[in-house]
Ligand SMILES: [Zn+2]
C-alpha cells in the first residue's frame with residue numbers, strides 16, 4: 001500500500017469527481033490520503049472531506065501564499081482545530097519567495113505561529129519551502145532551540161543546504177512528481193542522501209503530475225510513478241519503497257496510526 005501524504009482534494013479538479021479519484025487511486029494501490037490545508041478559514045471543508053472517507057485525513061494551516069489573508073490567527077486557534085480526530089498534522093506552512101504572494105515578514109511570522117502550534121500539539125508540521133532556504137534554515141534552527149517539534153519537508157526540491165539542515169533536525173522528506181522529471185538530477189541526488197527511514201511520497205495533486213502524465217492534472221493514483229523513481233534512488237523495488245514510505249508515514253503521523261489501531 002502507498003500513501004499520498006500530500007494532496008489538495010478540495011480543489012475543484014479533484015473535488016468534483018472525488019469518488020472516482022479515490023477509487024482510481026485504490027486500484028493503483030494508493031490507500032491513504034492526506035488532504036492538505038491552505039487556509040485555516042477553510043478547515044470545515046477539509047474536515048468534511050476527511051469525515052466522508054476513513055482513508056482520508058486532513059491537516060490545518062495557512063499556505064505561505066495566503067499568509068497575507070490570514071496574518072494573525074493565533075497558534076492556540078490552530079491547535080484547537082487540530083483536535084478534530086481526522087486532523088493529523090499542521091500546515092502546509094512555510095516560505096515561498098518564488099511568488100512572494102505575501103510580504104516576507106508576514107510569511108515568516110505566520111510560519112513561526114504554525115511551528116508553535118506543531119510544538120504545542122505534538123502533531124507534525126508540513127513545511128512548504130520554495131527559494132527561501134537561508135531564511136528557512138535560520139527559522140527552523142531558531143525555533144528548534146525554543147522547543148522540539150516534528151516536521152515534513154514536503155515536495156522536497158530545495159538545495160543541499162536545506163536538505164542537510166532537515167536531516168540534522170530529524171525531519172522527514174516527502175518527494176513529489178518533480179523527482180521523475182528528466183532535468184531533476186539534483187533532486188534525485190539529494191533524495192539518495194536521505195535515509196530510508198525518513199522518506200515519504202506525495203502528489204501535491206492537482207499540481208506537479210509525474211512523468212508520464214506531466215502537464216496533465218495530477219491525482220493521487222499517480223504517486224505510484226513517483227514512488228518507483230524514489231525507490232530507484234534508494235536501491236528499492238516498488239514493493240519495498242511502498243512498505244518503507246508507508247511505515248514512515250505512520251511513524252511521523254502517529255495520530256493516524258493510533259486511530260487505525262483503535263478502529264482495529
Ligand atoms: Zn506546498
Ligand SMILES: [Zn+2]
Nearest residue numbers: 006036092204
Ligand atoms: Zn500543497
